[in-house]
Amino acid sequence: MQNKTKYKVNHKRKRLSHWRLYLMLLPPVIYLIIFKYWPIYGLQIAFREYTPVLGFSGSPWVGLKHFKNFFSSYQFVRLLSNTLILGTISLIASIPCPIILALSINAAKQRKLAKAVQLITYAPYFISTVILVSLVTQLLAVRGGMFNVVRGWMGMDAVNLLSDPGAFRPIYILSGIWQGTGYGAIIYLASLAGVSPDLYEAAKLDGATIMQRIRYIDLPSIMPVVVILAIMNCGSIINVGFEKVLLLQNQMNMSTSDVISTYVYRIGIGSSQFSYSTAIGLFNSIVSVILLLLVNWFSKKATETSLF
């Protein structure tokens, strides 16, 4: 009996002794509920003809009308394929660069130089999208843009890449790589730092070259992180960087640059079609979830690494 009560008291005290942890948990939980779960309530306007005056639940119910409109829209095929192509290519293109950078920084003997390189490649990440795009437009400007000035030196005519539908994807993806590589390398560097030095020493004793060490020690040790990151990014394929696309967009390159999110912006904000754009947004999220689950399932089968 005595023992039991004693145990109970301990139990309670133990629970209370963690109160700081629970307190720390509180803000994110509140945040999630208010900003992530509560808005789900508003999703119903995708099935209604929403008018702000009538409110979420008061607006008339129209079922799948907005989805039908979107699927039968002239724009639908182009929007979806533009979105998927842009998202997929930039996802694939953005994977190898940070890995290569991280491996070379990790293998570099000149620690100071490696640190400097890391810092310099990391810096572009902090440039805001608006500034980045104006840098790009300045660089590619027909009049006095660096790109065309150099072409002029080489005796070539100036070209307006910004208005060329074929150039939109390379511009978008290359500027993305320039901006994101340094940042992306950090997580790989962190996992490379966790590799036991014993492995390297053993490899060195066995006479492994630096390339062999990278091939057999470094790469396998960061592979799980690579896969996990790739899977997580698949969820965002369809949410291609909206701001950057919108800022780089003009009437001339619409055929490749018009993606779902810019269309939602034009229709939803531009002409106040809240319900229609919510329906498209919901479709967007569903496709994202499906993609994520598919890739996750595939990766589980193929590499035995997965999110869940």
Place this chain on the structure above:
Amino acid sequence: MNKRIRRISAILMITVMVMSGLSGCGKTSETSVNKNTGDKKNGEEATASTLNELGTFPLSNEKQTFSIMIPQLGTEDVTKCYVNDAYEKKTNVSIKWIVVPADSWNQKVSIVMASGDLPDVICGMDTYNVTPTNELLYANQGLIIPLNDVIEKNSTNFKNLMKDDPQIKKLISQNDGSIYSLPGISVCYHCNYSQKMYINSTWLKNLGLDMPTTIDEYYNVLKAFKEKDANGNGDPNDEIPLIANAGGWHTQLDGFLMNAFTYCDADTHMAVEDGKLIYTATTDKYREGVKFLNKLFNEGLLSPESFTNNQETNAKINVSNGEYAMFGSYPTAYQIYSGDTDIWKQYDILPPLKGADGVATTPNYELTRDVIRGNMVITSAAKDPDLIMRWIDYFYSDEGTMFRTGREGIEWRKAEKGELGFDGEQADYASLQTPKDDPYYGNIDFSQSVPLMYSKKYREGAVAAADFRDNSITNGTEIQLFRGTKAYEAVARSVEDSIPTLNVKSEEASDYSRLQTEIKDYQDEALVKFITGSLDINSDKDWESYKTDLDNMGLKQYLDISNEAYQNYLSR
């Protein structure tokens, strides 16, 4: 362990729920307070006799106050502007301004209306595009109040305005005759014929050319601009004969120029024909016009930067060569390519060009311009609508308009005898430039969001110098616009054949605006493709597929809804 976590998360959830419940309670009690004051209003009306006699200042001997929500347009600060301070002294009413950034204005209005947490007055509702349909919805919810009686009891100037021009009442009332919003009145002569083209007359002079009057002459002028050293800086290759910019007021390429081929309003691509609305961007004549634009592009007369550069970029390019302008001509509603320089003085407004059939034409926007519908509403939260009506009524008078122009001797002066106005009659006043060290420099008036009245008399009564290029005047561009517009007015469509703001039925409103955006986007894009050659305007196949695409997008449904609304307008 698991159980414990579950229990704790349950406690957390409950805490959160209770807290959100509490905040919910806070809101309800607030609204009920609002309701209470709303109810009290009737009782207070008896005591509203604190107001002085109608038409006298101050409005009340006791200090009064009410709140106005307003979007931040431009850089002026309504809370500190001259008119705010001076009018507060004059009326003994101080305004509690709720200034909302312009880009979140739409959301803010929606939120305020949905939550019931209302300011007394909302100004700039026209920016929110409050359609008559939406207005009625707000009214039915009891969020905004009917103003007929309020106007009747508390207005002298606005009532007179409506008496003088019955069209105003027709435009601001609902079908049953009730009025829920006050308009701004801005008689803007040049806005009515705003699909204009500017041309560099200095270049014409340099090359010894006449002002073109037909589309063929215009083509030859562009050619001369391109081939010769039109700006006289020694380099014959830096001239850009014709450039438009992406976005802006009537900067479309198929606006001004298309009218030499067929009537074209580049905003809607609709026209009235035999009392019905038709779509003009699919006709054979329109195709001829696009062929012309395509020819200009192929021959390097039309700059490819027209589709990517925005106004600011183009403005910088045009002044990048010192006194030598870069642009020969550009379509726009008003001068934009000058900055602080005098480059704009090189340009004249090109009169409408005659086509092969010898006819020139241009759209008439009179029906959608003069009355800024839905400028200001009074909400149910307002304690004293009478006071608010009296407060705003002053600005519907000529005296009130001058008051908002600024201080006599600083922002304006009385015209001297013999000084002529825009209309060639004796002028009333002349605008002056506020000194740079004045505390109110650049911050005189509330924005246009607070209803104003720019009458014809006010607009045209300002002193207009004989030469708009005169360096001593501040309103040169306006004088140029006024005079340049004469040639447009002469050939413009009649008001009877112009399109008013269409009041679409509420159940069709969302389909309508979606169709409108999609069709417009597609048409814009196809036009650019035809001009630049990625679609071939000379190929019947490309042209037919353009028309089929438009049909598939619902052009017919769009026209049907438009036509129904138009017939409703005609029968009103």
